[in-house]
Amino acid sequence: MRSDWLCLLEDLATYAEPLRRLGRRQLPAPETHSELLGKSRALVNALHPRSMRLRLAENLEVTRSTRTLRFERVDGELPPFRPGQYVSLSVSIGEVSTSRPYSISSPPGIGTLDLTVKREPQGFVSPWLCDREPGWEASSSGPAGSFVHEPLRDRGPLVLLSGGSGITPFMSMLQHFAAVGFPGKTTLLHNSRSTDDVIFGDAVASLARDHEDFDAVSVISRPPADYTGVSGHLDAQLIRERVGELDGASFFVCGPDGLIRHVEEQLALLDVPAHAIRREAFGPPADVTVMPEWPQGIGSDDTFSVSLVGGQTLYARAGEPLLNSLERAGEVIPAVCRTGECADCRMKVVSGDAWSLPGAGVREADRAQGFVHACVAYPTSDLRLDRG
Template sequence: MHTYSVTNNQQLTPTTLLVTLKNTEPSRPFDFQPGQYAAISFFRRRRPTAARCFSIVSSPTNPDILQFSMRTKGRFTRALAGAQPGDVVKVRGPFGGFVFDPASEPEVVLLAGGIGITPFMSMIRYAAATRLANRVTLLFSCASQDDVPFGDELRELERQNSNFRAVFVISQEPVDKLAGERVASGRINADIIAKASAGLVRRPTYFICGPQPFMRAMNKLLHAQGVDGHRVMTEAFSQGPNHQTGKIRSWPFNIYFLGAASLAIGSFVVMVADLLKTLPATSASATNNVTASSLTNSRQADLDSLVNSLPETANTAPSSAAAVATASQPTTTTVSTSTAPKPTPVAAPRCTTTASGVTTCN
């Protein structure tokens, strides 16, 4: 979020407001492309308002200054019209893909209905400031000659940039105040589009912005003229609780949808990444378990094989039990296990005694 302050509020027409803001944080420029929009909010009675989306009408060549234009018909826009110089405005964005690409679109036709002129002002100002060689043709449909936002500036930009021309289409006469300009009465039709595109050498890209009925009518006209769908860029515009909506490039709907989709995809990627981190440990543990099980089974098989290879013997359990019982009782019998030969007995000597008392032994 960026912080700006109000420098000027200007009523362009009885129903159109132009708000000019200055960046209070020069170290944080607000970079955007021609045709994008931003969400703005401010403080009313010391309380923050809800954010509303509006097209940026200023050129990206001066990012420290932002300008927004809107119809003053709701509580938010009427309150914004009462903002004083120095009041703080919070800006979020930029948003939107309804942008002019000079590198790939050498010739463009801009079809604007009423306040739908706002994104085109940024494109036209940018083309003049950078001296683009791209040919830009504007067909601007308005209800009356007294309600043509940026009319004077458009005529001045046409004089400054030979590659830009504007055609004003006024549905309600008179049109005397636009004398000398390219002006047509009624509504934009096939003949007006054909005449505006007659001088273009290449097949142009068509940008459409305005209320829903205007959008449908312009799409129908271009389709009837055989314009390929990929050369038609649309941006539906309405001021109200839902603000901008559209068929091809809806202002906030596509952004919110893409944001939600990106969040879901990001969450899925994080979840998969966390899952992948656990796979090596799980795999190693499983491998260890399998290896341990295999070793255990192998050892058991070896033991079984060894036992089965021993010769069968008679069951000596009873005699063993008797021997154990006998050994457990005390005994005084000594069993000699020596293998030495027994000694031969010696005969006792014979002794005789004479009458004189002499004893002689043989």
């Protein structure tokens, strides 16, 4: 187990070598103020690029429905990133230009970037993405997101709770910990639908065998009749049994919105304080209209007109995020996180009503002035929107 200070030093070390390389290559003694400014911008852009050009190097099978897409960067070196962060991949499929955030599943510092994608049968992007051949190129955002282990904040036992492809950011964290030392007692409880759907099952079991600070439990919700492992869901009893002492623990929860809500309810039964829980939701809720806060009397398939100031008028379903409806109509909207966090898709509601997911990350001042984040906002009347 590493001390807090050692954790910090090791995290700093993640950035040290890229900084040294960049410093050697890009920062000769400046002669003028503008030259210094230009070189500083180049350094910042190299460490935190707004966009990157990626080439698919390998497309690897993980389970029958999941692939790992291994990318190399073609327009520079990969920037440093924190395990748990994501990149947003931009794609054009037919007439639609859209983007999807994917957690990085590989550890930092290996020169390639793995994105592990589950093929959703009804999905628009994931089936197309899983079929890409090596050599395919795409643009992405730089690494982003705050779903990361912070040694000074997350000082107690670490509890990682995931469902389906929600294990991907944890795979990056676990491989990083395996390389530099686990920060303390770490437990992964991962829920899969069936034994055929366990993502990274062998790799995680191998890490658990090799590291005494790390324990992993694979939980199958629909096991075969002869299954002898742990079955069911991530409930309070299982968490208590497998983690033990919960006082001072930090909880990271990742997966579909339904799993996150379920796990939060279970953690509440265990009196885990909200400030000890970090969450990363993959995709919008399957059915937003069943949420308790959803306005009464509006169905998922109710349709409303959405007119854009200075642009087209389109029709949008109440049960779909506004961002998806706008993209389907050919609008290109900046979007990185698609979870309400980054504010790239911020728009002003000039007239009408849009309902936002609770905790959608809109600043209070913006909310008061009628701004929404289109990725987590749903039309509940005819709307007029200004992209600002």
